[in-house]
Amino acid sequence: xxxxxxxxxxxxxxxxxxxxxxxxxxxxxxxxxxxxxxxxxxxxxxxxxxxxxxxxxxxxxxxxxxxxxxxxxxxxxxxxxxxxxxxxxxxxxxxxxxxxxxxxxxxxxxxxxxxxxxxxxxxxxxxxxxxxxxxxxxxxxxxxxxx
Amino acid sequence: xxxxxxxxxxxxxxxxxxxxxxxxxxxxxxxxxxxxxxxxxxxxxxxxxxxxxxxxxxxxxxxxxxxxxxxxxxxxxxxxxxxxxxxxxxxxxxxxxxxxxxxxxxxxxxxxxxxxxxxxxxxxxxxxxxxxxxxxxxxxxxxxxxxxxxxxxxxxxxxxxxxxxxxxxxxxxxxxxxxxxxxxxxxxxxxxxxxxxxxxxxxxxxxxxxxxxxxxxxxxxxxxxxxxxxxxxxxxxxxxxxxxxxxxxxxxxxxxxxxxxxxxxxxxxxxxxxxxxxxx
Numbered sequence: 001x002x003x004x005x006x007x008x009x010x011x012x013x014x015x016x017x018x019x020x021x022x023x024x025x026x027x028x029x030x031x032x033x034x035x036x037x038x039x040x041x042x043x044x045x046x047x048x049x050x051x052x053x054x055x056x057x058x059x060x061x062x063x064x065x066x067x068x069x070x071x072x073x074x075x076x077x078x079x080x081x082x083x084x085x086x087x088x089x090x091x092x093x094x095x096x097x098x099x100x101x102x103x104x105x106x107x108x109x110x111x112x113x114x115x116x117x118x119x120x121x122x123x124x125x126x127x128x129x130x131x132x133x134x135x136x137x138x139x140x141x142x143x144x145x146x147x
Numbered sequence: 148x149x150x151x152x153x154x155x156x157x158x159x160x161x162x163x164x165x166x167x168x169x170x171x172x173x174x175x176x177x178x179x180x181x182x183x184x185x186x187x188x189x190x191x192x193x194x195x196x197x198x199x200x201x202x203x204x205x206x207x208x209x210x211x212x213x214x215x216x217x218x219x220x221x222x223x224x225x226x227x228x229x230x231x232x233x234x235x236x237x238x239x240x241x242x243x244x245x246x247x248x249x250x251x252x253x254x255x256x257x258x259x260x261x262x263x264x265x266x267x268x269x270x271x272x273x274x275x276x277x278x279x280x281x282x283x284x285x286x287x288x289x290x291x292x293x294x295x296x297x298x299x300x301x302x303x304x305x306x307x308x309x310x311x312x313x314x315x316x317x318x319x320x321x322x323x324x325x326x327x328x329x330x331x332x333x334x335x336x337x338x339x340x341x342x343x344x345x346x347x348x349x350x351x352x353x354x355x356x357x358x359x360x361x362x363x364x365x366x367x368x369x370x371x372x373x374x375x376x377x378x379x380x381x382x383x384x385x386x387x388x389x390x391x392x393x394x395x396x397x398x399x400x401x402x403x404x405x406x407x408x409x410x411x412x413x414x415x416x417x418x419x420x421x422x423x424x425x426x427x
Contacts, residue, residue, distance in 0.1 A: 027374070027416070048266065048378050051243060052214050055264050067242040 011128045018128050021060050025052040035125045063134040070130060071118055074100035089113040151282055153295025155330040157191035160290030167203030167239040170195050175293040178227035185220045188258045190341035192248040196234035198283055200244035206276045208267035210244040212340035215375035216262025228252040242267055273332035300325040302346055314392035315354045319346060321385045328383055338381035343415055347405040350391045351419040354403055361423035367401055368424035375417040385409055
């Protein structure tokens with residue numbers, strides 16, 4: 001799954017509010033939350049911070065973001081056993097991740113990749129795209145509701 | 148016969164519940180205690196919310212302390228009072244429980260929790276799921292026998308160095324054994340985040356007393372705790388280092404940052420808001 005329908009303009013439009021939200025969760029300066037910043041390696045995020053960030057984004061953008069949504073969407077139609085085996089991302093899973101996390105520089109993808117290390121790839125832009133997708137999914141769901 | 152150890156249980160009875168949505172209950176603070184700190188009132192609200200969350204996921208997972216967006220410390224409570232507890236759940240799934248809540252004593256609001264999130268952990272790792280479910284049924288029926296809590300362990304902070312008004316540092320050795328570990332939790336003892344918060348607030352109060360008063364005849368009083376984040380479990384026997392420092396101050400308020408480390412690992416952090424209060 002790729003994001004050809006999410007433009008750079010879409011991402012830049014949402015980036016300031018996402019950056020502000022992430023900065024508040026991590027207790028860092030908003031200027032540090034650049035689009036390409038890795039939340040773990042550059043901003044020092046830990047597991048509980050991702051929970052915090054997702055809830056703050058939900059409240060800030062009024063969208064529902066299930067935990068694990070990024071990996072779930074990256075996996076797409078692959079069965080779990082096709083995506084990972086024994087805690088390590090399969091070759092097929094690795095390619096899905098590279099395509100889905102197209103904003104992540106190629107040199108950050110190291111194979112073999114442990115499932116536990118997937119969040120290490122996430123950047124600020126990953127969360128911008130996540131919010132945009134959830135906003136659109138919400139809008140689609142609302143439009144499908146009977147009036 | 149309820150033979151569960153209730154030495155760290157702060158809900159005596161659930162009076163109404165919609166699993167995953169809302170829950171109400173109460174807790175009688177044992178009259179024989181010396182004090183019952185605000186952090187334990189917050190624990191009581193959190194435990195009440197946890198029951199509604201666990202019931203919503205058929206007790207497969209349970210929430211543990213994680214994030215509290217804001218806790219307003221409204222009124223101190225006294226041993227012997229009964230807490231009327233309320234929690235409203237924002238969302239519950241297999242990963243997290245998000246909630247807010249309040250506690251009243253004698254009709255007076257004593258604490259308010261907002262934007263709290265508890266990460267879910269496998270129930271069986273911490274407790275017997277069947278036994279927990281039975282305890283919930285008892286709480287929803289006749290209720291549990293009150294009075295299980297016998298007080299906190301000795302929490303002497305060993306303050307290290309520092310001049311008045313400068314960042315405060317202290318060390319604390321988590322006891323290897325204490326009655327509360329039998330309840331928190333039966334299969335995996337964990338030093339409660341709320342007790343850690345209590346110690347952080349003790350240190351914050353000590354620092355607040357050293358900051359120049361906001362005006363003559365007034366002192367700084369603790370009003371709320373925000374951005375609370377517990378990053379790791381604390382086990383019996385762990386050695387902790389606590390720090391409190393002043394991060395901002397004006398005529399109307401001051402903010403302290405508190406942090407706890409286990410070795411190099413930051414295990415918790417929070418901000419404490421102070422406001423002027425007239426000296427008694």
